[in-house]
Amino acid sequence: MVADSNLSIKGLRAGYGNLDILNGVDLDIPAGQFVALMGPNGAGKSTLLKTLYGMTTVKEGSIDWRGEDIAASKSRAILGEGISFVPQGRCNFPVMTVDENLQMAAYTIRDAKVKADRDYVYDLFPILKTRRSTLAGNMSGGEQQLLEVAMAVLQRPKVLLVDEPSVGLSPAAIGIVFDELLRLHADGMTILLVEQNTKKAMEVAQRAVILRLGKVIWDGTPEDITHDELGELFLTGKMRGELEAAH
Numbered sequence: 001m002v003a004d005s006n007l008s009i010k011g012l013r014a015g016y017g018n019l020d021i022l023n024g025v026d027l028d029i030p031a032g033q034f035v036a037l038m039g040p041n042g043a044g045k046s047t048l049l050k051t052l053y054g055m056t057t058v059k060e061g062s063i064d065w066r067g068e069d070i071a072a073s074k075s076r077a078i079l080g081e082g083i084s085f086v087p088q089g090r091c092n093f094p095v096m097t098v099d100e101n102l103q104m105a106a107y108t109i110r111d112a113k114v115k116a117d118r119d120y121v122y123d124l125f126p127i128l129k130t131r132r133s134t135l136a137g138n139m140s141g142g143e144q145q146l147l148e149v150a151m152a153v154l155q156r157p158k159v160l161l162v163d164e165p166s167v168g169l170s171p172a173a174i175g176i177v178f179d180e181l182l183r184l185h186a187d188g189m190t191i192l193l194v195e196q197n198t199k200k201a202m203e204v205a206q207r208a209v210i211l212r213l214g215k216v217i218w219d220g221t222p223e224d225i226t227h228d229e230l231g232e233l234f235l236t237g238k239m240r241g242e243l244e245a246a247h
């Protein structure tokens with residue numbers, strides 16, 4: 001493992017304008033790890049992804065990436081440094097074809113080789129190749145989500161930030177999207193996934209990180225925690241043993 005490929009977050013306090021949402025997040029993500037970021041509604045999971053992508057106001061702390069603090073960097077620069085973001089919701093350009101959507105994504109790369117970039121993605125996601133002339137908005141939810149992931153992957157990121165890809169998808173479509181994420185991970189990509197579907201997230205990720213009230217309250221492997229314990233943590237912020245000890 002190359003030490004400087006770690007993403008290292010220290011004492012991160014960030015939010016929107018004067019409103020702090022992240023209240024001192026510490027997190028080290030080694031290169032190539034698949035991390036599921038979970039927690040109750042409003043915990044700050046999406047805000048953490050957005051902060052890693054330069055979309056919030058950082059008040060304190062650092063985000064170390066390949067020897068550089070990117071906490072104050074703009075999204076454009078962060079993308080250039082190899083971190084891509086798949087935001088919540090589907091379909092950037094619904095009335096454009098799959099091909100045109102991918103062209104749009106390619107234009108965001110400096111020195112884009114549009115055709116080569118598109119073909120690279122079609123090799124990775126053959127389903128999209130078969131739908132290349134279809135209007136993106138007319139595809140199934142799962143296909144649209146794959147297109148969003150593909151548009152981010154086209155940038156050839158080292159780290160992929162993915163925000164709730166399963167929202168509104170059928171179980172079959174969720175399976176397709178998560179299989180693709182697993183494949184990207186197997187090819188060496190670092191993945192930080194925010195996911196409400198905890199069962200699915202625990203199946204695919206190597207590591208589970210639980211956020212509550214803008215702080216990391218639990219960090220371990222999916223094998224270290226049961227579904228019930230996870231629910232309890234979401235609700236109370238504590239494990240059963242800790243609660244009993246407190247009484």
Ligand SMILES: Nc1ncnc2c1ncn2[C@@H]1O[C@H](COP(=O)(O)OP(=O)(O)OP(=O)(O)O)[C@@H](O)[C@H]1O
Binds near residue numbers: 047
């Ligand atoms: N653009 C914004 N401006 C102001 N407040 C925001 C903005 N986006 C999110 N928030 C607030 O930040 C808090 C955390 O939101 P965030 O979306 O990060 O939580 P989350 O853990 O991803 O929750 P969920 O699981 O419900 O998506 C919420 O109280 C939310 O209302």
